[in-house]
Amino acid sequence: MKISILGGATTKFGELWNISPRDLAREAIFGALANSNIKSTQVEALFVGNMLSGILANQANLGSLFAEELGSFVPAMRVEGACASGGLALHNGINALKAGVYKTVVVLGIEKMTDHESNAITNGLMAAGSDEERMAGATFPGLYALIARAYMQKYNVTEEALAGVSVKNHFHGSLNPKAQFQRVITVDNVMKSAKIADPLKLLDCSPISDGAAAIVITSDPNPRAIHNKPVEILASEVATDSLSLHERESFVSLKSVVKASQNAYKKTGIKATDIQVAEIHDCFSIAEAIAVEDLGFSEKGMGAKDISKGKYTLTKGKIITNPSGGLKACGHPVGATGIKQIVEITEQLRGVAGKRQVKNAELGLAHNVGGSGAVAVIHILQNNL
C-alpha cells in the first residue's frame, strides 16, 4: 500500500511567548490541511508527538485536546519517545493507514518549552535519560560532551571541525523564514561562545524552542487527485538502544540509528548515496557528525571533517543535510522536530523550499533521535512526480 504525504506546515519556531499550545497546534494543523487540499471533516484520526507537556505544563491527553480543534472528535492519541516523539507519532500514523483502519490522518508534533523556568526545562529534558545518569548529575549537553570527547580522541577531530556543523546549519537557517535563528555564524563565533559542557560550547547546542508542525498522510491510491505534488513515504523504521551510555558498545556510533537506517535501506533497496537531502537530528554538533557516518553518508571518523569541508552544504554538496537549519538553527521544540523534518523534506521534494531549495531532490531522509540515541526513527521519502 502506498502512503502519501499530501502536505504539511510548521509554525515559526522560536521563543513564542505570546502563543498558547492550542494556538500553535491550530496553526500547524490548519496550515497542513490547507497545504494538502484537505478539509478538517476528511481527517479520520489525529496522532500527536509531544514529550514535555505533561511534565512542564501538567497537560496530558493532548490527542483529545487537539482533536477538539478539528471539531469532529476523531480518534486521537499522543505518542512519546523523548525527542523522537514526532517521528514515532508518524510511525504509528503510517501503521494505522497500512492497517486500513484510517484512510487520511493528521500527524502533529508540538512543544511549548520557553514558558517554563530554565531548571524545570533542564530537569524535564532529563526525563529522556536513565536513573543512573540522572543520579550522576548528567545533563544532555554533558552526555553528548562525553560522546564528543571520545569521537575527537578516536578520530583526531578538532573542536573547530565540530563547529563546522553549526556554521553550516546557521547558514541554512539564514535561508529559512521559519527558523529560530536566521543569522550566519563563523567557526570563530562558535569557538568563542560560552562553554556549556567541555568541549561543547553554546553554539554547538540546539536551543530551547516553541513550535508545532503537522502533516496530512493518506492511503488514497490516487493522491494526485487531491494534491498535484504528493510525496511518498517509502520507509518508516524504528530501533532502540539502552537509555544509558554506559551500557553501549560504542560511544562514537549510535546503534539505534545504524539499525533503523540499515533496515530502511534494505527494505527499499535505496542506498545512502541515492539520497539528495536529509534532515538530521543535530541536537548537538557532535550528533550530526556521527549521524552522517551512521547513515552511511560519510566514512567513519570523517563526519565532522566532511561537514566542515562543505560536503553537506547547500549548493556545494551532493547530499544536503539540514537545509531547514536543523535543530541548531531552525530550533528544537522537541515533540515538533520529527514532524518539522518531514515538512522540510516534503517541501524540498516538491521544489517549493525557496532560497534553501536543494537541486534535483528526489529522495529524502529524516533522522529523528530520542535521548542520547535510546531510540531512532528513520523515514525515507520520495517525490512522486
Added chain:
Amino acid sequence: MKISILGGATTKFGELWNISPRDLAREAIFGALANSNIKSTQVEALFVGNMLSGILANQANLGSLFAEELGSFVPAMRVEGACASGGLALHNGINALKAGVYKTVVVLGIEKMTDHESNAITNGLMAAGSDEERMAGATFPGLYALIARAYMQKYNVTEEALAGVSVKNHFHGSLNPKAQFQRVITVDNVMKSAKIADPLKLLDCSPISDGAAAIVITSDPNPRAIHNKPVEILASEVATDSLSLHERESFVSLKSVVKASQNAYKKTGIKATDIQVAEIHDCFSIAEAIAVEDLGFSEKGMGAKDISKGKYTLTKGKIITNPSGGLKACGHPVGATGIKQIVEITEQLRGVAGKRQVKNAELGLAHNVGGSGAVAVIHILQNNL
C-alpha cells in the same frame, strides 16, 4: 487479518512500595511471555501505555527503557491518552500488526503512583483535564460528582443505588488474588464512608494504585500452534470528545463511549446482548452506571438500578461486568488499567479465571476511558476454540 492474543499477565495491583517500575514491567512482560509460550527474542516491538511517569517521576521514553528488559532493543514507544493509555497502546499495537510491520508484539501498561506525595498525584491526574476545569479548581472526583448529580436528578437514582456498583465490584475483587482490595463491602459501608465530592464517597472512588499488565499479540495465521487457547481481537475502536464537561451535549452519557462502541458493534455485527463478560472503566461508581447504558447493556437511566439488582453480578447476571473487581476493587494504576482489562477478558474467555470465572464466556468487551470521557477505547474479544 486475524489478530490474536497469545497470553497475558498482571502483577499484583496495590500499594507496591517495595517494587520499582522496572521490576513491575519485567514481571508483567515476562509473565505475559511465559503465559503465551513466546520467547523474548520473538518479540518484534513494544508498545507501552503510561500516563504519569513523566509527570510524577520525571521518567519519559518508557518504550526504550522497558525494551532494555527484552534484551534485543526492538522498536518501542509510549502511547498516552490519560487513563485510556493502555487501551490506546493496544490500538497502536494492533494497527502495526495489521499493517504487516511487525508480527508479534508486546503491549505493556504500567503505572507507579504511590511513591509520590498525594497532592502531586491529584495534580498529576488533573493533567487529563482541561485548563478551564483546572483553573476552576476541579478534580476528577469533583467532575464525576457533577455527572452523578445530573444523573441522579434526571433518572431519580439514589446514592444507595450508585453504591451498588462498588458493592458488586468489591464482591468480584474478593475472588481475584491480584486485586488491591479483596474484601466484600455493603451498601451501608459505602454510605458511611467519608464524603469525597458530594454525592461521591470514598467507596464510590477507585484507589491510587501501582501495577503493570502485559499481553502478547500476534498476526500469526495459526496462533493455536503457539498457544492452545488463543483469543481473537475482533474490534479496536477509539473515539474522542471535548476535555471539558461544559462543552458536552449531555452529562449523563459519554459520547466517546457511545461512538466507539457503536462502531465496534457495527464493524463486527455483534450486539451488546451477545456479550457475556465486560471490563468497565469504573473510575467512580457513576462511571459504570453510565457505561452499561452507553454500551447498550442497560436502558437509559437503568444502569445503577440494574447493577444494584444483580444484573451484572457473577453467577446471577447474564452479562458480568468487572469480574476482576474493576478499577474500584482490583485497583487503578492508570496506564496499566486498559491492559489489565484485556488480561482479565482473555482469562475469562479461556476459562482460567478461577473463582471469578464467568460461565460460557465466548465474547468479551473492554471499555477504557481517559479523562471524564475525552477519549474512549473499546475492544471486543472472542475465544477462538
